[in-house]
Amino acid sequence: MTTFTFATGRYQSGDWDAAPLVPPNLIDSVARYTTIEVAPAPVIVDLGSRELFRYPLVYLTGHLPFRFTTAERTAVRKYLDRGGMLFVDDHNHDIGGVFHQTATEELTTTAGRLEDLPNTHELYSCFFQFPDGPPATSHELNGWGDNLVHDHLQAVTRDGRIEVLYSSKDYSSEWGYRPDTKRFLAVDNTRFGVNIIVYALTR
């Protein structure tokens, strides 16, 4: 069967590699909970390259201003047109931060308007069940950041499918630990990451 390879997108601006532990952690979770054939090692792919089209799901994160170059913007548009999906997570845990402002502007320009994703969306039930919508992160709950829980993720959709999934919840911090650490958790907090991957592979 088709092997799933977790890909992190490298863009010219900002700090694209701010969460290096997230990919191996999600790969571990996919292998742990599903029968999806997953490549053991993640890859890094330049957004402006032809290589981008080998990976129909790409994860983007960062803290700093987020801008596409012209080549990246062109490639991402084609990528989305052909059925690719971006998962973009704001690694800051604040409101109106620089990444959020620039990323939402750039994604709107490139892909279309981001809108709140209903908490009843199938993303929250396609594998694990999240009846209340996106799980809150510890950063949202402990007041380190904006001291607010973001009620919704945002998305650009086409024909009912998510093309761009945008999170302000800082899952990049939440999931940024070594997979062995999961044994200390009462509930694995990467389960929602598995849902994102299952959604991308089946919708």
Added chain:
Amino acid sequence: MRSRAERIEWALRAAALAGVVWSIWWCVSTGAGSGAEVAEPGAVHAALARWSTTDPVSAVHARFESVPDGVERDWLRALRGAGVRVGWSTGATTLVATAVDAEPIADPRGVVRVAVAAPRGAAVVIGDRLGPIDSAPGSRGGIVAFRVPGPVSGVRAAVGTVQATAGAIDSLAMRRVLVLAHAGWEGKFVARALQDEGWPVDVRFGVSPKGDVESSRSFVIDTARYAAVVAVDSGASGHALALERYVASGGGLILGPRDVAAVPSLAPGASAPETRGLAELPDSAPSSGLVLAPVVKQLPGAVVLERRDSLVTVAARRVERGRVAQIGYEDTWRWRMQGGDSGVAGHRAWWARLVAAVANVPAIERDPIAAADPAPLATAIDRLGAPSVLAGGGRRGADEELPAWLFAGIVVALVAEWASRRVHGRR
């Protein structure tokens, strides 16, 4: 020795005699013959009515601009059956033996395939009751094929002066397509390609031992619900019995190379070891770079639908009432994602053709169209025989005027001969 006047008189007598002989020959050789009524183009219908009612005749000749239509053909044939000698001719310099056929294909958008027989280079124009639809030149093979988005009714094809009308087009009872796969890019993008083509698609993707991702709660592999089942990425595992029953009852099945082993009794052949693919697919021919497990050891009755070089990429066969296609390509989703600007459309069309080739879509028959005339020239020759030598609009007028002119010439020659004799005092 004869005088000059006598020689002239002999010449005039000979000319008059030759004119009479020629007139007799002309009357015999024209097919219409003596007593044959001739109907001109545009007046044939009126003439047919007259010949059949108020003005019975023993021989008729109908002239047409092109080919007689169905009514004229049948009417002339009826006259022949009543003992009338019938001939026909056409003003067209050449008659094209064309024919048209229209049939629906298994496509949720109601696409109709129109095939027109036409010689190479001839201008072929198709249309329906609302007007022209498309045109193309005749090709070497003698058949020009069009794919026309439905609905269409009364499809017509014009080749030169000959116009053919296709018969009734049946509707197809379209059902859903089921995609069985393990969660992965192949199953996802196959389902998406078919959805983009308009097929209603159910999916069942294996995700974990505890459960699958399903788009429908009603999951019974049955011909009442599914026109075709696509099994890729080992999706057929665990469904062998259901698939065998489904195909036996008329269902269409497409098997990916990894699914052949799950239902070997249905597969048209075996899968050979994979050939290596290309990391980057060429934009001009994306499928040429895909990983391929060629279809080998085809069973008797299996037909090859597609090849890459000498390797079989798609083969199909009938199994009881159903049809099964086996593909050799792995990861066709790369065609969509990496196949350049035309990749999405190419991938989508390829899968749509494949599903159309096996889909179980019963026809809903309609009443036949009375005006259908799919092969007018062939039918005319079958019913009335070949056109006679009267053909040729330009010659027609000369043919009619010639006897009057000739008669005048004969009279003048005889009067001159008589006058010459009288002038010279002879009787």
